[in-house]
Amino acid sequence: MDHIRFMLQLTPFANMHAVDDYAHVLADLVECWKWDIDAYRAYLNPNIRADNTYIVLCALVFLIMAEWMYLRYSGLTSEELKERIYAIGRRTFAILAVIPRLGVIIIRNVEIVVIADSPALACGLIVASMFPSLIFPLILSGTQQLQEWIANRRRPRRAPEHNGVEGRRRL
Incomplete structure (x- = not known):
């Protein structure tokens, strides 16, 4: 249970149950996913040429997740987002929303492992x-x-x- 609480703290809205402005939540999440997509594309460009297969593979997996979240939720209205959050649960949605952000940390650690002797x-x-x-x-x-x-x-x-x-x- 502590791991779930830690992961929820990494989301832009750790206390999402207290937030009633879902338009603000949606705008912030979409902005985070755009940043994640740009970060993964930045990882791909130099690593494809350098033949770092592990980094390219991780970046592709997390890029697909970030783009999927962006495409799935960016076109929703605040009411539709609220309905989806309640349908799948706040914690589940928060964990799904944080996976692309954790991917940036994971790829950075994979790069360090590849570079280190x-x-x-x-x-x-x-x-x-x-x-x-x-x-x-x-x-x-x-x-x-x-x-x-x-x-x-x-x-x-x-x-x-x-x-x-x-x-x-x-x-």
Whole structure:
């Protein structure tokens, strides 16, 4: 279930159940699919000449997915999109919408594996290339926790209220 939540966060509208403006959702998704199609075509041009069959194959598969999503949904009205989303389910639609975007990441990793001489070097390069996207959220999270800690330290502490029983001696 955590993997599905992670994939849903990669969509342009992670909280799509809270969005009522389906025209805006459709326009943003179509724009993302256009960008994905352009990215896959950019991967194809140099790699066909360089005979990188794995990259060309991955780019073709994800290009077909992105073009299929674009052709299938770009001509719909906002009401038709809403009906289709409810027919297949919000989560299913979000996962289908994010597959072309994940393909860009997958192809980049395949390129790194093809270029690298050893698997260890490829893994190191892939992890190093992910650092900017991993470090920034960690810095933000640390900053928020530090601000909460400082705010809690500055609050005046109240002494516990006594009902007078603890202060008396028992005879």
